[in-house]
Amino acid sequence: MYGYDQTASAGHHSGGHGQHAPHGSHAQQAQQAQHAQHGQYVPHQPHGQHGQHGQHGQHQAPPDPSGYGQQQPLYPEPSPPSLGEGVRAFATGTMSPEDFQGIFHNSRVYCPRGDTPGFLALHSTQQPVIPMFSTLKELRAYAGKESRYFVITGAEVLDLLPSGYGFVLDIEGDHRVVFDAKAVTEMVDFAMHRMYG
Template structure:
């Protein structure tokens, strides 16, 4: 007698995933990706793929939009890989909003860069030229 149809989703009746029963490894967190990229153990392409889908924590003021630092060579916007990193920089009661890395690239004003984890051990600075390159890379990946 032939076996019946597989349940929805293709998983065997026991509910265990197919392919040896091991779950897919989860992608590294943005903080892990920052560490790996800054130490040279992750490519720019892999970092950007993780950055694009990760949550980014941004301090905010009374008006909508990014808070920019203008006391740098180029204006930059502080951003953080976690609420803990943001609080270390801006204080426990600070206001913030959360967007994805892809939204950062879409919404960042022209001519601005950003700094990830400004007070962190693996601070990363992306000047406006690096941001342009990230946008170009994303467009090529999406549209060929």
């Protein structure tokens, strides 16, 4: 069919034996004038779109199997770094404190636990700190395979951490990061500013 109905309008097409006249040619202008005389003038449209009432020659897109009518992106959005990757990048200075805090805020943090609910703190340091871990593997390397733990988000850490305490991430890892009590206060202020302006 190639964009037009050969049977219904065969008498209206010029160009002889089924050949298309070149765009803008005298034959095409004559064809449009002939349609105009019969009250059927249709402006020139690209091939496959002749006729505005969906009769002949229109291409329809194949149905979208997802049903949503949207194309999937060619390249998916990259996933954000894991907390372990963030710890390494922050410890080596290749990540800003703001970017690290964005990752920390939404990540799962593994915390050792004792017999009673709450954080376990280390008091053998200059200031008391609470050990926390980016992965269960890091926690097991520090506390043993049978150790008890709980999991919370970084945002919950900042909300629940007792006043005057800092925390250390991945204390036995290759890249350890320590936040003293003052740094924790700054992290809380930054998180509050980011959420509430």
